[in-house]
Amino acid sequence: MPVAAAHCSIDRLIAVVENGGRVRTGVDVHNKEGVLLLEKSVLVADPDILRKAKAQGAKLVPIVEQEEGGIWDKTGRRIVLAADEGNEAPVKVAVPSSIERKISEIVEIKKAAAVKYEKAKATIKQTLTAIKQTGGEFDLEPIAATVGELFDFVSKNENAFAYLTREIFSYDDYLYNHSVNVCTIGTVVMQKFNASFSAAVNVFLNDHTAGTSGAVPRDDHSFLYFTPSELLDISIGYFMHDLGKVLINPKVLNKPDKLTPEEFEEVKTHVTDKARQILQKNRLTDPYIVDDCLYHHAALYDGEERCYPNQDHRLVPAYAKVCKLADIYDAMTSRRCYKEALNPVGVVTDIFYHYARKDPLLQYALHAFIKSVGIYPAGSVVTLSNGQLAYVLDSSGPVLLPVTDPKGESLTRQPEMIVMGRGGNAPPTLTIDRYRPLVCPLDAYNILPPYLRRTIDADADSGG
Ligand SMILES: [Fe+2]
Ligand SMILES: [Fe+2]
Structure with a gap:
Protein backbone atom coordinates (compact mmCIF):
# COMPACT_ATOMS: atom_id res chain seq x y z
CA MET A 1 0.00 0.00 0.00
CA PRO A 2 1.70 3.24 -1.07
CA VAL A 3 1.81 6.04 1.45
CA ALA A 4 2.56 9.66 0.76
CA ALA A 5 5.49 11.34 2.46
CA ALA A 6 5.36 14.92 3.60
CA HIS A 7 8.60 16.75 2.89
CA CYS A 8 10.57 19.27 4.83
CA SER A 9 13.64 21.29 3.90
CA ILE A 10 16.84 20.22 5.59
CA ALA A 15 16.59 24.79 12.91
CA VAL A 16 14.06 22.60 14.75
CA VAL A 17 16.76 20.36 16.22
CA GLU A 18 19.00 23.30 17.08
CA ASN A 19 16.10 24.54 19.18
CA GLY A 20 15.84 21.29 21.13
CA GLY A 21 13.41 19.47 18.82
CA ARG A 22 13.65 15.96 17.35
CA VAL A 23 13.30 14.49 13.87
CA ARG A 24 12.69 10.96 12.62
CA THR A 25 12.27 10.40 8.88
CA GLY A 26 10.49 7.02 8.99
CA VAL A 27 12.23 6.16 5.74
CA ASP A 28 15.89 5.71 4.81
CA VAL A 29 17.15 8.84 3.03
CA HIS A 30 19.96 8.45 0.49
CA ASN A 31 21.72 10.97 -1.73
CA LYS A 32 22.08 10.59 -5.50
CA GLU A 33 25.17 8.43 -5.06
CA GLY A 34 23.21 6.05 -2.90
CA VAL A 35 24.93 7.01 0.36
CA LEU A 36 22.66 6.56 3.37
CA LEU A 37 22.25 10.01 4.93
CA LEU A 38 19.49 9.47 7.49
CA GLU A 39 18.23 6.18 8.85
CA LYS A 40 14.51 5.70 8.98
CA SER A 41 14.03 4.89 12.67
CA VAL A 42 16.73 7.01 14.27
CA LEU A 43 15.42 9.87 16.38
CA VAL A 44 17.80 12.69 15.49
CA ALA A 55 26.69 18.61 3.18
CA ILE A 71 9.14 16.30 13.66
CA TRP A 72 8.70 17.34 17.27
CA ASP A 73 9.45 20.62 19.01
CA LYS A 74 11.40 20.79 22.28
CA THR A 75 8.24 20.21 24.32
CA GLY A 76 7.56 16.96 22.43
CA ARG A 77 4.67 18.43 20.42
CA ARG A 78 4.42 17.16 16.86
CA ILE A 79 5.01 19.76 14.15
CA VAL A 80 2.47 19.22 11.38
CA LEU A 81 3.74 19.38 7.81
CA ALA A 82 1.74 20.03 4.70
CA ALA A 83 1.57 16.76 2.75
CA ASP A 84 3.71 16.48 -0.37
CA GLU A 85 5.45 19.83 -0.24
CA GLY A 86 7.89 18.38 -2.72
CA ASN A 87 7.48 16.30 -5.85
CA GLU A 88 9.18 13.07 -4.85
CA ALA A 89 7.53 9.74 -5.53
CA PRO A 90 5.43 8.25 -2.72
CA VAL A 91 7.24 5.77 -0.52
CA LYS A 92 6.08 2.17 -0.77
CA VAL A 93 5.36 0.37 2.47
CA ALA A 94 4.95 -3.38 2.41
CA VAL A 95 1.76 -4.73 3.95
CA PRO A 96 1.30 -8.48 4.35
CA SER A 97 -0.98 -9.78 1.66
CA SER A 98 -2.09 -12.98 3.32
CA ILE A 99 -2.40 -14.25 6.85
CA GLU A 100 -1.76 -17.78 5.67
CA ARG A 101 1.53 -16.88 4.02
CA LYS A 102 2.68 -15.11 7.18
CA ILE A 103 1.81 -18.09 9.34
CA SER A 104 3.68 -20.45 7.02
CA GLU A 105 6.75 -18.23 7.17
CA ILE A 106 6.61 -18.17 10.96
CA VAL A 107 6.29 -21.96 11.10
CA GLU A 108 9.28 -22.50 8.80
CA ILE A 109 11.57 -20.05 10.53
CA LYS A 110 10.60 -21.28 13.99
CA LYS A 111 11.41 -24.86 13.02
CA ALA A 112 14.82 -23.89 11.69
CA ALA A 113 15.51 -21.69 14.73
CA ALA A 114 14.56 -24.43 17.18
CA VAL A 115 17.11 -26.79 15.62
CA LYS A 116 19.86 -24.17 15.81
CA TYR A 117 18.91 -23.29 19.36
CA GLU A 118 19.10 -26.87 20.61
CA LYS A 119 22.44 -27.40 18.90
CA ALA A 120 23.88 -24.26 20.46
CA LYS A 121 22.56 -25.22 23.86
CA ALA A 122 24.17 -28.66 23.60
CA THR A 123 27.49 -27.02 22.68
CA ILE A 124 27.52 -24.67 25.66
CA LYS A 125 26.46 -27.50 27.95
CA GLN A 126 29.33 -29.66 26.70
CA THR A 127 31.76 -26.72 27.11
CA LEU A 128 30.69 -25.89 30.64
CA THR A 129 30.85 -29.55 31.65
CA ALA A 130 34.41 -29.81 30.28
CA ILE A 131 35.46 -26.68 32.17
CA LYS A 132 34.02 -28.03 35.40
CA GLN A 133 35.73 -31.39 34.97
CA THR A 134 39.14 -30.05 33.96
CA GLY A 135 39.23 -26.84 35.99
CA GLY A 136 39.14 -24.73 32.84
CA GLU A 137 39.97 -26.56 29.60
CA PHE A 138 37.56 -26.88 26.70
CA ASP A 139 37.49 -27.24 22.92
CA LEU A 140 36.91 -23.98 21.01
CA GLU A 141 36.23 -25.63 17.67
CA PRO A 142 32.59 -26.74 18.28
CA ILE A 143 31.86 -23.31 19.74
CA ALA A 144 33.18 -21.57 16.62
CA ALA A 145 31.10 -23.89 14.40
CA THR A 146 27.90 -23.41 16.42
CA VAL A 147 28.26 -19.64 16.68
CA GLY A 148 29.00 -19.51 12.94
CA VAL A 154 20.36 -14.18 12.14
CA SER A 155 22.17 -12.48 9.23
CA LYS A 156 19.77 -14.04 6.72
CA ASN A 157 16.54 -13.88 8.72
CA GLU A 158 15.62 -10.45 9.95
CA ASN A 159 14.10 -10.58 13.45
CA ALA A 160 14.92 -14.29 13.70
CA PHE A 161 16.77 -13.68 16.94
CA ALA A 162 13.39 -13.60 18.63
CA TYR A 163 12.85 -17.28 17.91
CA LEU A 164 16.28 -18.05 19.32
CA THR A 165 15.78 -16.25 22.59
CA ARG A 166 12.26 -16.76 23.86
CA GLU A 167 12.02 -20.42 24.59
CA ILE A 168 13.14 -20.58 28.20
CA PHE A 169 11.02 -22.86 30.32
CA SER A 170 13.51 -24.55 32.60
CA TYR A 171 15.06 -22.75 35.55
CA ASP A 172 17.96 -25.22 35.70
CA ASP A 173 19.10 -24.49 32.19
CA TYR A 174 19.39 -20.77 32.73
CA LEU A 175 23.12 -20.44 32.07
CA TYR A 176 22.90 -22.47 28.86
CA ASN A 177 19.96 -20.47 27.57
CA HIS A 178 21.50 -17.22 28.69
CA SER A 179 24.72 -17.92 26.75
CA VAL A 180 22.82 -18.65 23.54
CA ASN A 181 20.51 -15.67 24.05
CA VAL A 182 23.28 -13.15 24.73
CA CYS A 183 25.17 -14.46 21.71
CA THR A 184 22.13 -14.10 19.47
CA ILE A 185 20.98 -10.73 20.77
CA GLY A 186 24.52 -9.32 20.81
CA THR A 187 25.13 -10.59 17.28
CA VAL A 188 22.07 -8.87 15.77
CA VAL A 189 22.83 -5.65 17.62
CA MET A 190 26.48 -5.66 16.50
CA GLN A 191 25.51 -6.39 12.91
CA LYS A 192 23.12 -3.45 12.98
CA PHE A 193 25.64 -1.24 14.80
CA ASN A 194 28.32 -2.09 12.30
CA ALA A 195 26.19 -1.64 9.21
CA SER A 196 24.43 1.52 10.30
CA PHE A 197 26.56 3.40 12.70
CA SER A 198 30.26 2.53 12.62
CA ALA A 199 31.01 4.88 9.76
CA ALA A 200 28.95 7.65 11.34
CA VAL A 201 30.63 7.10 14.72
CA ASN A 202 34.04 7.35 13.15
CA VAL A 203 33.22 10.63 11.44
CA PHE A 204 31.48 12.03 14.50
CA LEU A 205 34.19 11.12 16.99
CA ASN A 206 37.02 12.13 14.72
CA ASP A 207 35.42 15.56 14.38
CA HIS A 208 34.79 15.88 18.08
CA THR A 209 38.16 14.67 19.31
CA ALA A 210 40.17 16.66 16.76
CA GLY A 211 42.28 19.27 18.51
CA THR A 212 42.01 17.71 21.96
CA SER A 213 45.71 16.75 21.84
CA GLY A 214 44.79 13.14 22.49
CA ALA A 215 43.52 13.83 26.00
CA VAL A 216 40.64 11.36 25.64
CA PRO A 217 41.83 7.78 26.10
CA ARG A 218 40.46 5.58 23.32
CA ASP A 219 40.62 1.97 22.45
CA ASP A 220 41.09 1.75 18.69
CA HIS A 221 38.85 -1.31 18.50
CA SER A 222 35.87 0.86 19.43
CA PHE A 223 35.88 2.96 16.33
CA LEU A 224 36.72 0.58 13.54
CA TYR A 225 34.41 -0.96 11.02
CA PHE A 226 34.36 -4.63 11.93
CA THR A 227 35.02 -7.18 9.20
CA PRO A 228 32.75 -10.25 9.01
CA SER A 229 35.43 -12.40 10.61
CA GLU A 230 35.89 -9.90 13.46
CA LEU A 231 32.14 -9.81 13.98
CA LEU A 232 32.16 -13.59 14.20
CA ASP A 233 34.91 -13.48 16.83
CA ILE A 234 32.86 -10.94 18.78
CA SER A 235 29.88 -13.33 18.63
CA ILE A 236 32.06 -16.18 19.89
CA GLY A 237 32.98 -13.89 22.78
CA TYR A 238 29.28 -13.30 23.50
CA PHE A 239 28.65 -17.03 23.54
CA MET A 240 31.49 -17.50 26.02
CA HIS A 241 31.02 -14.34 28.09
CA ASP A 242 29.91 -16.08 31.30
CA LEU A 243 32.17 -19.15 31.21
CA GLY A 244 33.74 -18.01 34.50
CA LYS A 245 30.41 -18.64 36.22
CA VAL A 246 30.84 -22.37 35.98
CA LEU A 247 33.64 -22.15 38.55
CA ILE A 248 31.44 -20.25 41.05
CA ASN A 249 29.41 -21.91 43.78
CA PRO A 250 25.97 -22.60 42.18
CA LYS A 251 24.19 -21.86 45.45
CA VAL A 252 25.52 -18.29 45.33
CA LEU A 253 24.86 -17.97 41.61
CA ASN A 254 21.22 -19.03 41.85
CA LYS A 255 20.44 -17.38 45.16
CA PRO A 256 17.04 -15.72 44.84
CA ASP A 257 17.65 -13.28 47.71
CA LYS A 258 20.01 -10.35 47.86
CA LEU A 259 23.66 -11.42 47.93
CA THR A 260 25.82 -10.67 50.96
CA PRO A 261 28.89 -8.47 50.24
CA GLU A 262 31.09 -11.61 50.37
CA GLU A 263 28.84 -13.47 47.95
CA PHE A 264 28.81 -10.51 45.56
CA GLU A 265 32.64 -10.49 45.66
CA GLU A 266 32.60 -14.16 44.70
CA VAL A 267 30.21 -13.55 41.77
CA LYS A 268 32.46 -10.74 40.54
CA THR A 269 35.33 -13.20 40.07
CA HIS A 270 33.54 -14.72 37.07
CA VAL A 271 34.88 -11.75 35.04
CA THR A 272 38.25 -11.53 36.80
CA ASP A 273 40.15 -14.50 38.31
CA LYS A 274 37.87 -17.26 37.00
CA ALA A 275 37.59 -15.81 33.50
CA ARG A 276 41.35 -15.23 33.29
CA GLN A 277 42.03 -18.75 34.56
CA ILE A 278 39.89 -20.25 31.79
CA LEU A 279 41.25 -17.96 29.06
CA GLN A 280 44.86 -18.66 30.06
CA LYS A 281 44.38 -22.42 30.32
CA ASN A 282 43.10 -22.42 26.74
CA ARG A 283 45.67 -19.83 25.53
CA LEU A 284 42.88 -17.57 24.32
CA THR A 285 44.19 -14.09 23.58
CA ASP A 286 41.81 -12.88 20.85
CA PRO A 287 40.80 -9.41 22.16
CA TYR A 301 29.38 5.65 31.18
CA ASP A 302 31.34 7.73 33.67
CA GLY A 303 30.06 7.11 37.21
CA GLU A 304 27.77 4.13 36.58
CA GLU A 305 27.41 2.23 39.85
CA ARG A 306 27.61 -1.46 40.75
CA CYS A 307 29.87 -2.22 37.80
CA TYR A 308 32.88 -4.49 37.80
CA PRO A 309 35.77 -4.63 37.21
CA ASN A 310 36.56 -0.97 37.85
CA GLN A 311 37.50 0.01 34.31
CA ASP A 312 37.39 3.45 32.65
CA HIS A 313 34.32 3.15 30.40
CA ARG A 314 36.19 4.94 27.60
CA LEU A 315 38.54 1.96 27.42
CA VAL A 316 35.72 -0.56 27.13
CA PRO A 317 35.22 -1.37 23.43
CA ALA A 318 31.81 -0.88 21.81
CA TYR A 319 31.32 -4.63 21.32
CA ALA A 320 31.81 -5.33 25.03
CA LYS A 321 29.28 -2.59 25.81
CA VAL A 322 26.81 -4.30 23.48
CA CYS A 323 27.49 -7.54 25.38
CA LYS A 324 26.41 -5.79 28.57
CA LEU A 325 23.21 -4.45 26.97
CA ALA A 326 22.37 -7.94 25.68
CA ASP A 327 23.16 -9.40 29.09
CA ILE A 328 20.85 -6.97 30.93
CA TYR A 329 18.09 -7.43 28.36
CA ASP A 330 18.20 -11.21 28.59
CA ALA A 331 18.29 -11.22 32.39
CA MET A 332 15.23 -8.96 32.49
CA THR A 333 13.19 -10.78 29.84
CA SER A 334 13.91 -14.30 31.14
CA ARG A 335 11.89 -16.09 33.75
CA ARG A 336 13.89 -17.08 36.81
CA CYS A 337 12.93 -18.97 39.92
CA TYR A 338 12.51 -15.66 41.73
CA LYS A 339 10.89 -13.50 39.08
CA GLU A 340 8.59 -13.46 36.07
CA ALA A 341 9.77 -12.42 32.61
CA LEU A 342 9.13 -8.82 31.59
CA ASN A 343 7.74 -7.49 28.36
CA PRO A 344 10.70 -7.30 25.92
CA VAL A 345 9.73 -4.02 24.29
CA GLY A 346 9.14 -2.45 27.70
CA VAL A 347 12.58 -3.66 28.80
CA VAL A 348 14.33 -2.30 25.71
CA THR A 349 12.60 1.04 26.16
CA ASP A 350 13.58 1.21 29.83
CA ILE A 351 17.20 0.28 29.09
CA PHE A 352 17.30 2.85 26.30
CA TYR A 353 16.14 5.70 28.50
CA HIS A 354 18.33 4.60 31.41
CA TYR A 355 21.47 4.89 29.28
CA ALA A 356 20.39 7.60 26.81
CA ARG A 357 22.62 10.63 26.35
CA LYS A 358 25.31 9.45 28.71
CA ASP A 359 28.00 9.02 26.08
CA VAL A 382 0.73 -9.84 23.38
CA THR A 383 -1.87 -8.26 25.63
CA LEU A 384 -3.73 -5.23 24.30
CA SER A 385 -4.76 -2.26 26.41
CA ASN A 386 -8.42 -3.41 26.33
CA VAL A 403 -7.39 -14.19 19.49
CA THR A 404 -9.66 -13.40 22.43
CA ASP A 405 -12.26 -10.85 23.38
CA PRO A 406 -11.48 -8.31 26.14
CA LYS A 407 -12.61 -10.86 28.78
CA GLY A 408 -10.10 -13.44 27.57
CA GLU A 409 -12.72 -15.66 25.87
CA SER A 410 -11.69 -17.27 22.56
CA LEU A 411 -13.16 -15.65 19.46
CA THR A 412 -15.59 -17.76 17.47
CA ARG A 413 -14.87 -16.12 14.10
CA GLN A 414 -11.62 -15.25 12.37
CA PRO A 415 -11.01 -11.61 13.25
CA GLU A 416 -9.81 -8.73 11.12
CA MET A 417 -6.09 -7.97 11.16
CA ILE A 418 -5.13 -4.94 13.20
CA VAL A 419 -2.28 -2.78 11.92
CA MET A 420 -0.89 -0.69 14.76
CA GLY A 421 0.96 2.60 14.38
CA ARG A 422 0.25 5.65 12.31
CA GLY A 423 -1.78 4.90 9.20
CA GLY A 424 -2.96 1.59 10.64
CA ASN A 425 -6.56 0.61 11.29
CA ALA A 426 -6.29 0.30 15.08
CA PRO A 427 -8.49 2.63 17.14
CA PRO A 428 -6.28 5.42 18.56
CA THR A 429 -6.90 4.25 22.12
CA LEU A 430 -5.84 0.66 21.44
CA THR A 431 -2.19 -0.08 22.25
CA ILE A 432 -0.04 -3.05 23.21
CA ASP A 433 0.32 -3.19 26.99
CA ARG A 434 4.08 -3.02 27.38
CA TYR A 435 3.95 -3.71 31.08
CA ARG A 436 2.47 -7.17 30.52
CA PRO A 437 4.88 -9.96 29.55
CA LEU A 438 4.43 -11.90 26.33
CA VAL A 439 2.11 -14.84 26.78
CA CYS A 440 4.13 -18.02 27.21
CA PRO A 441 3.74 -20.19 24.06
CA LEU A 442 2.49 -23.15 26.08
CA ASP A 443 -0.26 -21.01 27.65
CA ALA A 444 -0.99 -19.47 24.28
CA TYR A 445 -1.58 -22.93 22.81
CA ASN A 446 -4.85 -23.27 24.67
CA ILE A 447 -6.06 -19.87 23.55
CA LEU A 448 -5.04 -19.91 19.91
CA PRO A 449 -7.42 -21.04 17.16
CA PRO A 450 -6.31 -24.22 15.35
CA TYR A 451 -4.89 -22.40 12.33
CA LEU A 452 -2.42 -20.58 14.61
CA ARG A 453 -1.53 -23.55 16.79
CA ARG A 454 0.80 -24.97 14.19
CA THR A 455 3.19 -22.08 14.91
CA ILE A 456 3.55 -23.46 18.43
CA ASP A 457 3.74 -27.05 17.17
CA ALA A 458 6.75 -25.96 15.10
CA ASP A 459 8.82 -25.60 18.29
CA ALA A 460 7.72 -28.94 19.67
CA ASP A 461 8.35 -30.74 16.34
CA SER A 462 11.94 -29.54 16.36
CA GLY A 463 12.60 -30.35 19.97
CA GLY A 464 12.44 -26.69 21.10
FE1 LIG B 1 28.38 -12.12 33.66
FE1 LIG C 1 25.76 -12.90 31.46
Missing part, protein backbone atom coordinates in the same frame (compact mmCIF):
# COMPACT_ATOMS: atom_id res chain seq x y z
CA ASP A 11 17.40 23.81 6.81
CA ARG A 12 14.08 23.80 8.62
CA LEU A 13 14.90 20.45 10.23
CA ILE A 14 18.28 21.76 11.36
CA ALA A 45 18.55 15.05 18.37
CA ASP A 46 21.94 16.28 17.16
CA PRO A 47 21.88 19.00 14.47
CA ASP A 48 25.39 17.93 13.35
CA ILE A 49 23.90 14.75 11.90
CA LEU A 50 21.53 16.87 9.78
CA ARG A 51 24.28 19.29 8.80
CA LYS A 52 26.36 16.34 7.57
CA ALA A 53 23.35 15.03 5.63
CA LYS A 54 22.99 18.50 4.07
CA GLN A 56 26.25 15.27 1.43
CA GLY A 57 23.30 16.43 -0.66
CA ALA A 58 20.10 16.31 1.45
CA LYS A 59 17.72 19.13 0.47
CA LEU A 60 14.08 18.16 0.81
CA VAL A 61 13.72 15.37 3.36
CA PRO A 62 10.75 12.95 3.27
CA ILE A 63 8.95 12.36 6.58
CA VAL A 64 6.70 9.28 6.63
CA GLU A 65 4.38 9.47 9.61
CA GLN A 66 2.94 6.03 8.89
CA GLU A 67 6.38 4.60 9.59
CA GLU A 68 6.78 6.53 12.86
CA GLY A 69 8.44 9.50 11.16
CA GLY A 70 7.81 12.98 12.47
CA GLU A 149 25.63 -21.15 12.28
CA LEU A 150 23.77 -18.80 14.62
CA PHE A 151 25.56 -15.86 13.02
CA ASP A 152 24.50 -16.89 9.49
CA PHE A 153 20.96 -17.59 10.61
CA TYR A 288 37.20 -9.83 20.97
CA ILE A 289 36.75 -12.92 23.12
CA VAL A 290 38.84 -11.66 26.04
CA ASP A 291 37.12 -8.25 26.24
CA ASP A 292 33.63 -9.80 26.16
CA CYS A 293 34.56 -12.15 29.01
CA LEU A 294 36.25 -9.49 31.14
CA TYR A 295 34.18 -6.34 30.55
CA HIS A 296 30.53 -7.34 30.12
CA HIS A 297 29.73 -5.89 33.57
CA ALA A 298 31.97 -2.81 33.24
CA ALA A 299 30.59 0.75 33.36
CA LEU A 300 28.90 2.01 30.20
CA PRO A 360 28.06 9.53 22.28
CA LEU A 361 29.37 6.07 21.42
CA LEU A 362 26.93 4.42 23.79
CA GLN A 363 24.12 6.37 22.14
CA TYR A 364 24.93 4.75 18.80
CA ALA A 365 25.02 1.30 20.41
CA LEU A 366 21.64 2.03 22.01
CA HIS A 367 20.09 2.98 18.69
CA ALA A 368 21.32 -0.28 17.17
CA PHE A 369 19.96 -2.09 20.22
CA ILE A 370 16.47 -0.59 20.04
CA LYS A 371 16.29 -1.08 16.27
CA SER A 372 17.26 -4.74 16.49
CA VAL A 373 15.56 -5.91 19.66
CA GLY A 374 12.83 -3.35 20.41
CA ILE A 375 10.11 -5.16 18.52
CA TYR A 376 7.36 -7.66 19.17
CA PRO A 377 8.46 -10.81 17.37
CA ALA A 378 6.14 -12.38 14.83
CA GLY A 379 4.59 -15.47 16.39
CA SER A 380 4.40 -14.03 19.90
CA VAL A 381 1.21 -13.27 21.80
CA GLY A 387 -7.49 -6.83 27.75
CA GLN A 388 -7.67 -8.73 24.44
CA LEU A 389 -4.85 -11.12 23.58
CA ALA A 390 -3.44 -10.80 20.08
CA TYR A 391 -1.10 -12.86 17.93
CA VAL A 392 1.73 -10.93 16.22
CA LEU A 393 1.68 -11.70 12.49
CA ASP A 394 4.36 -9.20 11.55
CA SER A 395 6.69 -7.31 13.82
CA SER A 396 6.75 -4.27 11.59
CA GLY A 397 3.67 -2.23 12.32
CA PRO A 398 3.16 -4.47 14.21
CA VAL A 399 0.36 -6.40 12.50
CA LEU A 400 -1.84 -8.28 14.97
CA LEU A 401 -4.60 -10.85 14.93
CA PRO A 402 -6.83 -10.72 18.02
